[in-house]
Amino acid sequence: MSRRTYGVFIAGPGKSVDSGRLIYRSDRPRLQVDLTRDPAHMQIIESMIGGTALVAATDDTVYTEILLTIPHGLPYCPEAMAFFFVKSKNGNSIDPPASAYYGGIFYFSGTGAYTDAIYLVADETNVYLKHSISTPFGSPVTSDADDHILRVKLYIYSNDSHVSAYDYYEE
Amino acid sequence: MADFGFQIAQENVDIRRAADYQKTLDSRWRTLDAVFEVEVEVVHGGSGDTMAFHHKLGFLPAFTARKISGSGEVTWWADRQKVYVRGDAGTYSVFLRIYDVDPTVEYRAPVLHISARPGSSASKIGAKFLNQHRTSQGMRDDEKSHYSLNTQAKAMGIQQTGVVEATVSNGHELVITHDLGYPPTYLTAEMDLTDTSNPKIAVMGNVLGRVTANSVQVRIVGALAVLLGSWAYLVLKDPIEVAA
Numbered sequence: 001m002s003r004r005t006y007g008v009f010i011a012g013p014g015k016s017v018d019s020g021r022l023i024y025r026s027d028r029p030r031l032q033v034d035l036t037r038d039p040a041h042m043q044i045i046e047s048m049i050g051g052t053a054l055v056a057a058t059d060d061t062v063y064t065e066i067l068l069t070i071p072h073g074l075p076y077c078p079e080a081m082a083f084f085f086v087k088s089k090n091g092n093s094i095d096p097p098a099s100a101y102y103g104g105i106f107y108f109s110g111t112g113a114y115t116d117a118i119y120l121v122a123d124e125t126n127v128y129l130k131h132s133i134s135t136p137f138g139s140p141v142t143s144d145a146d147d148h149i150l151r152v153k154l155y156i157y158s159n160d161s162h163v164s165a166y167d168y169y170e171e
Numbered sequence: 172m173a174d175f176g177f178q179i180a181q182e183n184v185d186i187r188r189a190a191d192y193q194k195t196l197d198s199r200w201r202t203l204d205a206v207f208e209v210e211v212e213v214v215h216g217g218s219g220d221t222m223a224f225h226h227k228l229g230f231l232p233a234f235t236a237r238k239i240s241g242s243g244e245v246t247w248w249a250d251r252q253k254v255y256v257r258g259d260a261g262t263y264s265v266f267l268r269i270y271d272v273d274p275t276v277e278y279r280a281p282v283l284h285i286s287a288r289p290g291s292s293a294s295k296i297g298a299k300f301l302n303q304h305r306t307s308q309g310m311r312d313d314e315k316s317h318y319s320l321n322t323q324a325k326a327m328g329i330q331q332t333g334v335v336e337a338t339v340s341n342g343h344e345l346v347i348t349h350d351l352g353y354p355p356t357y358l359t360a361e362m363d364l365t366d367t368s369n370p371k372i373a374v375m376g377n378v379l380g381r382v383t384a385n386s387v388q389v390r391i392v393g394a395l396a397v398l399l400g401s402w403a404y405l406v407l408k409d410p411i412e413v414a415a
Contacts, residue, residue: 010198029302030203103377104377159316
């Protein structure tokens, strides 16, 4: 794309707009969050229980519950991010407050025997926070997600993912 | 040099009292702008890397990849010229979003005001720059993806980039020191330095492992303590009310 096209082009301090990387050029899309949406596309959920005590049997079944559904109102499946902070476990506060800080998926347990996690899912209608547990190997197990209080930082971007849905548990 | 510059604050925010994160545009730092948003299809034989897209940027770009179709397990890598697929044989369709930032370059944006300052409220005026490649919409369109800049939307500013290493001697740990005063939003990308003359970088995402974050550092210990090697990172200029 030639810079002789129309648009707005801004160079950094002391730089020329004719060469090198620019601070801003209006011919490029940006990763951005719509601030006018309700429910908010950028929000923090202060205290969220990590889920219920799901029980997984010893098969390939993934046991799942939906913890939160946010209709995004966008005409596509958007890019989204979730960061999970553990505020407390079994009623004991964790210090420092962001002592577990994960993007997309947080594993309550991720041993070889079973996987127990809270994670983000997006489709063309909603963004979800889900909790799943599965035990492809090993003995039946009960999730301890209900022992966790989480703070969740969530971004829903006005940027098309170009897929109909995605799921951090599957990725 | 004189302190020239260009700033635009979010709607309803007085530019004189805006926090860094309330700037839609500030010529002192960059935002996550995409150079390419492209769907490609690639047939991969299963060994080595197969080229999927020729970006020709000349640097290791931050990028993401959404697999649209293809049943195998694959990963996506970029060098200074191309994006590659690696893993199971198959035909894959993927959406690539390639950003105009090299996260392997040590960079730190100035931190001016990390929190909003009280003051008179700004009038409800704003700015919109259409994306000229989307020719069908008008200025009344509410869909923010149709704009390159819109003061009703928050652009993701780039605070810091660089490379950190996990080694046996440092306990298989990645440590990102940011000094921001709050736990920031960050992304990481594994690097492949097998060919030192032609390094590669994986998609931006998160390391699978135990992560702790505070107001000064993000510390990442890999799953089963086997994390090794170089990782590029990207820290966003985060809104403190979200990060705190």
